[in-house]
Amino acid sequence: MADVNRGNRPLSPHLTVYRPQLTSMTSIFTRITGVAMLLAGLLIVWWFLAAATSPEYFATVDGLITSVLGDLIMTLSVLALWYHALAGLRHLIWDSGRALDVETSEKLGVAMMILSVVLTILTVLIV
């Protein structure tokens, strides 16, 4: 009896059975932004290493990171950073046992999206 269906169980994540929803999409994007920030993270570390090495090396890496492509990567990474931070904050709120119902979660999801764009524009303007 205990051996029924062993090793042939459905395993998570079985995402394909779900219709896309605001809550699932905001969750997926938390992952995507988290993984995508690796590129900017490595660029920043490279930039620091170049600054520590020589003015010539620094000029090369700094030129790369402030080029059109570099600016695009860094600006999108700032958006990813604010989004991921707000999503993390939402998780901390959930962990405290608050805002767990669908309606509030969706409201927070919309707030995250709007606020991350606003914070990105502010960051680009200030920096």
Place this chain on the structure above:
Amino acid sequence: MSYLTDLKRAVGHGSAREGTRRHWAMTKSSVALLILLPFFVFTFGPMLGQPHAEVVAYFARPFPAIVAGLFIVVGFMHFKTGIQMVIEDYVHGTMREYVVILTTCLSYGAAAVGLFALAKIAL
């Protein structure tokens, strides 16, 4: 018919009371990163595109250097655990182990390079 009992199958695979360890690690590092985030963005950001001498002088100062060092180390440790969760969801078999080893080495490596560079600038 198997002679293994359910208990025998469960032993060694079950709760070692460590299931929440990674969750708690991510909670702690996320709180730390939320505090560090504005400080890092608004100290590191303005230095992009600045002349080399100015960048080196700026990160030789304690506050920008310590903020950058903390953000890089805590950030990459947060990444190490986070990416492992993602890999464990989507990659299976031996490949999972290779990829987790690779991302773990990458995380420690990047943090070490960042700290080395900051130390060299500051000293």
